[in-house]
Amino acid sequence: xxxxxxxxxxYGGKNVLVTGHTGFKGSWLCRILTELGAQVxxxxxxxxxxxxxxxxxxxxxxxxxxxxxxRDLAHLNRIFMETQPEIVFHLAAQPIVRASYEEPVYTxxxxxxxxxHVLECVRQCPSVxxxxxVTTDKVYKNTERDYGYRETDPLDGYDPYSNSKSCSELATHxxxxxxxxxxxxxxxxxxxxxxxxxxxxxxDRIIPDCIRAASEGRTIIVRNPRxxxxxxxxxxxxxVYLLIAMRQHEDRAYAGYYNVGPDDADCVTTGQxxxxxxxxxxxxxxxxxxxxxxxxxxxxxxxxxxxxxDVFGWxxxxxVEEAVAWTVAWTKEWLAGADMAAVMDEQIRRFxx
Numbered sequence: 001x002x003x004x005x006x007x008x009x010x011y012g013g014k015n016v017l018v019t020g021h022t023g024f025k026g027s028w029l030c031r032i033l034t035e036l037g038a039q040v041x042x043x044x045x046x047x048x049x050x051x052x053x054x055x056x057x058x059x060x061x062x063x064x065x066x067x068x069x070x071r072d073l074a075h076l077n078r079i080f081m082e083t084q085p086e087i088v089f090h091l092a093a094q095p096i097v098r099a100s101y102e103e104p105v106y107t108x109x110x111x112x113x114x115x116x117h118v119l120e121c122v123r124q125c126p127s128v129x130x131x132x133x134v135t136t137d138k139v140y141k142n143t144e145r146d147y148g149y150r151e152t153d154p155l156d157g158y159d160p161y162s163n164s165k166s167c168s169e170l171a172t173h174x175x176x177x178x179x180x181x182x183x184x185x186x187x188x189x190x191x192x193x194x195x196x197x198x199x200x201x202x203x204d205r206i207i208p209d210c211i212r213a214a215s216e217g218r219t220i221i222v223r224n225p226r227x228x229x230x231x232x233x234x235x236x237x238x239x240v241y242l243l244i245a246m247r248q249h250e251d252r253a254y255a256g257y258y259n260v261g262p263d264d265a266d267c268v269t270t271g272q273x274x275x276x277x278x279x280x281x282x283x284x285x286x287x288x289x290x291x292x293x294x295x296x297x298x299x300x301x302x303x304x305x306x307x308x309x310d311v312f313g314w315x316x317x318x319x320v321e322e323a324v325a326w327t328v329a330w331t332k333e334w335l336a337g338a339d340m341a342a343v344m345d346e347q348i349r350r351f352x353x
Contacts, residue, residue, distance in 0.1 A: 002239070002242070002243055002246070002352075003352055003353050004035075004036070004348075004349065004352045004353065007036050007242055007246070007352070008036045008037055010246045010249075011033060011036040011037065011038045011087075011242070011246070012036060012037035012038065013037060013038070013039065014038050014039065014086050014087060015038075015039050015041070015083060015084060015085045015086050015087070015127070016033055016038045016039065016040050016041070016085060016086070016087045016088070016089070017040075017041045017042075017043065017079075017080070017083055017085035017087070017088045017089070018030055018033070018040060018041070018042050018043070018088075018089045018091060019042075019043045019044065019070055019088075019089070019090045019091055019092035019114075019118060020043075020044050020090070020091035020092030020093060021040075021042025021043065021044050021054070021059075021063070021065065021091070022042065022044040022045070022046075022047040022051050022054040022065070023044065023051060023053075023054075023091060023092075023095070024051070024053055024195075024197070024199060024200045024201075024202065024234065025091055025134070025195065025234060025237070025238065026042065026044065026054075026091045026092075027051075027053040027054045027056075027057045027059065027199065028053070028057070028197065028199070028234050028235065028238055028344070029089060029091070029238050029241070029242075030042055030054075030057070030059050030063055031057045031058075031059065031341070031344050031345070031348065032238060032242070032348055033063075034059065034062050034063060035345065035348060040062075040063040040064070041063065041064040041065075041066060041079065041083045041085065042059075042063055042064070042065045042066065043066045043068050043070070043076065043079055043092070044065075044066075044067070044068070044092060045067065045068070045069055046067055050201040050202055050203060050208075051201070052199070052201055053199035053200070053201070056199060056334070056340040056341070057199070057340065057341055057344055058340075058341030064083075066079050069114075070092045070110065070114030070115075070117055070118060071109050071110060071113060071114055071117065072117075073117040073120065073121075076117055076118065076121055077117075077120070077121045077124060077125075080121040080122075080124070080125040080128075081124075081125060084125065084127040085125070085127060085128055086127055086128065086129050086130070086249075087128070087129070087130045087131075087245050087249065088118070088122060088128055088130070088131045088132070089132050089134065089241060089245065090115065090118045090131070090132065090133045090134060091134045092110070092114055092118075093110060093111050093114070093134075093165070093168075094106060094107040094110045094111055094161065094164075095136075095161070095202075096161065096202065096203070096204055096205075097138070097159050097161045097162065097204075098204045099161070099204070100159055100160035100161035100162075100164070101159065101160060104160040107160045107161055107164050108160065108164045108167070110164075111161070111164035111165055111167070111168050112164050112167045112168055112171065115133060115168040115171050115172065116171050118133075119131075119133075119171065119172065119175040122175075122185060122187075123175065123179050123180075126184070128185050129184075129185055129186065129249055130185065130186050130245045130246075130248050130249035131185055131186070131187045131188070132187075132188050132189070132190060132241055132244055132245050133168065133169070133172045133187075133188070133189045133190075134189075134190050134192065134237075134241065135165045135168055135169050135189050135190065135191050135192075136162065136165045136191060136192060137149070137191055137192065137193045137194070137230060137259070137261060137301060137302075137303050138157050138159075138161070138162035138165060138301065139155045139157050139162065139165050139166040139169050139191055140153050140154070140155060140156070140157070140166075140191075140301075141153070141154045141155065141156035141157075142157075142158060142300075142301055144299055144300045145300070146300065147302075148264070148302045148303050148304030148305075149259070149301075149302070149303055149304060150259070150304045150306075150307070151191075151256075151257045151258065151259060151307055155169055155170065169189055169191075169257070172187060172189050173189075173257075175187065176255070183252045186248035186249060186252045186254070186255040187255055188244050188245075188248055188254075188255050188256055188257065188258065189257050189258070190237065190240060190241055190244060190258050190260050191257070191258065191259050191260065191303070192232075192237040192240075192260040192261065193229065193230030193231065193232055193237075193260065193261035193262060193302075193303055194229045194230060194231050194232070195231075195232055195233070195234040195236075195237060196231055196232070196233060196234065196323055196324065196327050197233050197234035197235065197323070197326065197327050197330070198326070198327050198329075198330025198331055198333075198334070198340075198343070198344070198347070199330065199334075199340070199344075200234075200327075206222070206270055206273060206274065207273070207277065207324070207327060209221070210274060210277045210278075210281075210285075210287070211331055213285075214277075214278075214281050214283070214285045215331075215335060219286055219287065219288055220274060220277075220278070220285065220286065220287035220288070221287070221288060221290045222270055222271060222274050222287050222288070222289055222290070223270075223290065223291050224270055224291065224299070225269060225270050225271030225274065225287075225289045226269050226270070226271065226299065227269060227270050227299050227300070228267055228268065228269050228299070228300045228301065228302065229267065229268070229269075229270065229273075229301060229302075230261040230262050230266065230267045230301070230302045230303055231262065231266060231267075231268060231273055231320050231323065232260075232261060232262045232266065232316065232318070232320070232323060233318045233322070233323035233326055233327070233351075235317075235318075235347070235348065235351045235352075236260070236262070236316055236317065236318065236323075237260045239314075239317075239351070239352065240258070240260045240308060240312075240314060241260075243312055243314065244258060244312070247312065254311065254312075256307075256311075258307060258308045258311075259303040259304060259305045259307065259308060260303075260305065260308060261302065261303035261305050262305075262316050262319075262320060263305075263316060264302065265319070266316070266319055266320040266323075267302040268320055271287075271289070273320070273324065274287040275287075276320065276321050276324040277324055277328065280321075280324050280325045280327075280328040281328050317351060318351070326347060330343055330344075330347065
């Protein structure tokens with residue numbers, strides 16, 4: 001993993017475009033990029049009510065924030081041509097499994113055609129030299145085996161969200177072969193596991209649900225306590241995204257498809273994660289098992305991350321219990337009215353060194 005100084009030397013002064021910059025991952029990524037000295041343009045919808053992190057991160061006025069929809073190709077292309085980015089991170093998505101059952105057409109429009117539109121803008125914008133499409137561990141055909149999926153395993157997500165991200169991967173692979181085989185732009189995808197961290201206020205995610213209940217003195221309701229997931233702190237995959245985009249910019253041979261997840265010891269059940277949260281939170285926090293009979297979600301899912309470790313010499317820095325502790329610490333600072341941009345900067349410095 002690169003340290004902050006190495007990243008500053010590369011990203012300082014570079015034009016970087018981030019789609020989905022007002023979301024959870026996008027806000028953390030933009031905060032890091034501004035600290036690295038990059039010239040950042042963000043492109044996203046107006047933040048939803050639960051997307052408060054962008055404001056808390058102090059990014060207003062520090063980056064060019066453009067309100068737009070990745071389904072609008074003409075507008076997106078105009079922003080590319082105005083910005084002339086050298087590096088593009090594509091994070092814009094409808095990211096919630098349950099919401100994809102409620103709005104499958106919107107999910108596919110955003111996650112599939114939105115990706116195609118971004119790729120088309122990259123194709124038409126000669127300044128772009130490095131492109132990273134951020135997808136998910138859920139792109140794989142999940143057989144519910146005790147097996148870490150590898151980049152060579154078949155893609156076939158089950159639910160509309162997971163399947164739409166599988167399609168996003170395939171579209172990226174096609175564009176890479178069809179239009180960027182000449183090396184003009186390096187293209188990669190990163191398939192990340194479940195992320196946790198300060199500032200995620202999303203619905204239907206376990207840690208935000210825990211925070212809402214605990215901060216209100218309620219018992220936490222856990223829908224699927226025996227489901228196994230690869231949980232990691234948000235800074236883990238963001239560090240890898242920055243590393244991939246940097247390395248493939250310097251050498252196109254690094255372009256490819258990478259899993260980004262924790263070691264096997266940090267693939268835990270949702271119930272174990274809730275236990276960790278309750279210990280970190282204190283104040284008598286507790287949870288109960290209460291399935292609500294909702295739509296299908298995978299029971300077992302983990303990744304094999306040997307490729308990203310071998311290619312980049314990467315290793316995870318935080319174990320899952322540390323990731324939970326960092327998340328709780330951030331949240332309690334927020335509840336106490338702290339300067340959250342400063343809190344984020346401190347966690348970024350601690351993580352990257």
